Structures are given as C-alpha cells and as structure tokens.
Amino acid sequence: VHELREVVTAAVLGANAGSSMSVSIVSFGYKYGLPVGMDVVLDVRFIPNPFFISELRPLTGTDPRVHEYVMAQPESQGFIDEVGRLLDFLIPLYQREGKSYLTVGLGCTGGRHRSPVLARELMKRLDSAGFASTVRDNDIAR
Template structure:
C-alpha cells in the first residue's frame, strides 16, 4: 500500500501566503473524497475548474470576502497537453507569490475497474471502447502529471477513514483540527431532530412553565436561566455531559468525523432545554487543549423557541 510521498512544506516554515493545492489523478481513485476532507478542514475547494480559468478563480477567491489563503482546485485531464498546461499554470501562480502543491490520487487498474462497475458508470475517456481501455488512455495522459506530483496517494487498499487521516495530516488546516459542535434545543412534543448525534433530555428538571412569573419568559432570560441551573443536579448534569462529549469527540476525530450535533430537549423547547443548551455551549466553547487552544467550534441554536 502506498500512501504519501514527498510530504509538502510551505515556504521553508515562513508565514505562507496563498497556498494552491491541485488535486488530480485517476478517475475513480478518490479525488472527490480528498476534496471533501480538505473542505471539512477549512480549505476553499473548487471542483472541475478548467485549467484556463484557475488563475482568475484563485485571484477572485483571495480578494473576495472569503479571503481564503488555502485553496484546493480539483482538476481533471482534458487532453494530451494537460500536463504541460498544468505545469505552466503552477509556474504562473508561483511568479505571483502563491505556493503550489500538486497531489496525485491513484489506484490500481483492477480497483478502478471494480469501482466503476459497482457504481455502473462509464469512464470519462471510455468512448465506444471498453472500461479498461478508458482507464489505460487516462493513465497514459496523466503519466507526466504523476511524475511532477509533490504527493502521491494510492487509495487501492485505503479505507475512507484511513484516507481522511492521510490527507488531514499531509495538508493540515491553518487553525488545526477542531470538531465543530452544534448544540440545538428542541421540544419533544414537536419531534426529535433527526440529525442529532447525541440527545440530552432535560425533562428531569422542574418545568418553569408551571410558574406564572416565568411562563412568558424563556431559557435565555436571566430569571429562567437562574431557576433552571439552580435546580438540584442541573449543574452536575451539564458538567458531566461535557465529559461525555469529550469522550465522543475524541472518537469522532479518530474516525474522521468533523461535526457533531447535540439535541437538548424538554417538553416545549422554551425553558429548560434553552437554558441548558446555552450553558452546555458555554462550557464546551471554554474547553481547551494543553496549549490553551479551543478544542471545539461551538454554535448554539434553538429550534422551537418562539413556537406557541
């Protein structure tokens, strides 16, 4: 099994400018999977961009509101002169101050045949010939590109998790690997959010709805928040739940999953779940690693707040 070769470096360790990563290789070898990993890790990714417009596209992304400094372009062979065209583009971008990296994604012919047969799709260069002939034509067309590549990843024997790990380690995001956590309050009477990875049920706490002085307020109001968090076991619950999230988060990162949704429910989604979601989000956002860097990117929302 071949993984990465010649891992890239960025301008000798100096503060880099724009990095343009070209993702190319054999059809069916995993270009799209690699692009998904890069996008999850904070790269700006554009797929199937013609080589002739990439320079303008990079300038547009760099000068836009995005201000992206790490740009990945998924490019596909478009003719016999593809290798020379790509080499010329890299030289032009380098002259303009960009750091370019060429990643080639490969797999054995037997694996490529099997993958195309599994999805029942024609090879883009197959034409009226056989699948094997299409693969051979593309491999011949890309021989020069592979020879120029800074990094080659052979996906023949790689699981999706292993591929994600290799790509994430070879091309790290500028901010380091952090799990994104969405904390969402909801009301059980309106249904459990179908995209929740974890569910926390707050119905074990007294319901402020039954107190006339609190009924018209919600969990973001100080009076309701203080009432909910002041109940026996409320603070202990949310602190222990953070410990559970920490354990699950480590497993998610090991498995290559970069996003977690936590549903926090009560009966109507107005009082207890809102207050506890806000507190859970606050505690998770305060979690740091040994160097004081945030462990998570946290967003708190309230699905059913405002419903009658």
C-alpha cells in the same frame, strides 16, 4: 477511507483542517418531535419546569430570570458536568474516526425554557474545554 479523507481535507482546507470538530447544540421540544440530524439526544425533562411558574411561563430560556431558575436546580449543574465529561471523552473518538461535526440535541417538553438554558451552559462548558460549539433553538418561538 479515513486516510484518504485526511489527505483530501489537508489538500483542500490546509494541514490543520481536520484537527478540530464543530459541535452544534440544538434545543428542542419533545412535543414537536425530534429534530432531524441529531447525533446524540439527551432528555432534560427531569429538571423542574419553569412553565409552571406563572411569571416565568411567558419568557424563554434566553431570559436571565429563566436561566437563574433553571441553573438554581441542583440537577442542572450536575447534568452539565456529567454531559461535559461524556463529550470530553467522545469528541476525540469521533474525531479519530474522521467526523468533523457533532450535533447534540437537548430536549424538554416545549423547547422554550430548560433546553435553551442548558444548551447555552453546555456550549460554555465545551468552549472552555477548547471545543468550538454553537447553539440553535429549534422550538423556542413556538
């Protein structure tokens, strides 16, 4: 099955089409439920919540002040490093099995602060490791 997939993919998309993987990182809020279609889901609610800082509450994880607060937490960079290493290990194995995309969910309570910040940091980490990745914020506007 995997060999047939490689032959068909090469014939339709070109010889190098199967050599890369697209990684989608989805930030979400647990209080709204898990988004459909996640391959890997990680909970980031162990990081202090900017929601409880009055000047950060109305902002989102795309605001530099929220980013600075989240990334100033010692756990945040450790999380990105550890998850980055895990994905460095997993992605080639998924590719070997013929998977061309991977969807990673990062969830916090409401999906507005911590998970959007960490999704973007993980995307930077993956991009620097040579993996194409994108971020989608599922619940940031709620």
